[in-house]
Amino acid sequence: MARITIIDGHPDPDRARFIHALAYAYAAGAEDAIHEVRRIDVATLDFPILRSANEWRETDPAKAIHDAQIDIRWADHLVILFPLWLGDLPALLKAFLEQVMRPGFAIDETVSDRNAKLLCGRPARVAVTMGMPAPFYRFYYRAHSLKSWARNLLGFTGIAPVRHSIIGDAEASDGERQHWLSLISQFGRDAR
Ligand SMILES: Cc1cc2nc3c(=O)[nH]c(=O)nc-3n(C[C@H](O)[C@H](O)[C@H](O)COP(=O)(O)O)c2cc1C
Secondary structure: OOEEEEEEOOOOOOOOOHHHHHHHHHHHHHHHOOOEEEEEEHHHOOOOOOOOHHHHHHOOOOHHHHHHHHHHHHOOEEEEEEEOEOOEOOHHHHHHHHHHOOEOOOEOOOOOHHHOEOOOOOOEEEEEEOOOOHHHHHHHOOOHHHHHHHHHHOHHHOOOOEEEEEEOOOOOOHHHHHHHHHHHHHHHHHOO
């Protein structure tokens, strides 16, 4: 049995958003297979934008961020879902990660590189939806913004390996959506 934390990174709390349906499908699949699931809905969290390195290092985060840190540390598998906005992750999700991935929680700034990553041992799946067809993003744009998850956004904390799901034509056919809902639900059952 795995402990899975799902980070739903869509900035819009409207339940009609496809990302929320995908997050629900992953959770439902995982719970069917008796995995334990916690959810973080970034759209509903109350936290400020980080404005200085001093704040990052020296101050306590808002309660919502502290609670999210507990759920991330608890997990042995992470799932992050978001829509592609202007070729990258939405600003609210980036703001959330800047708040969460602080020294003392995600990294230890007092030790050498190898020991500095405090969230090692947690694989992750990053699922991104987009208006363009998936092959266009994968081959023409070379999935550029996804690369930074493994290298930077998660990599510097030790979260690895990072698997990707590229969900194109997200505004298109119901058939395509149904295909992805079943696949994501299967990933939930397999905790991967
Ligand atoms: C502000 C904004 C920027 C967007 N930028 C892109 C983009 O750069 N490339 C793309 O393929 N789709 C883009 N889209 C389309 C979204 O990725 C798409 O609507 C979303 O993945 C659908 O999922 P949802 O129903 O959960 O919002 C953008 C949509 C918005 C609202």
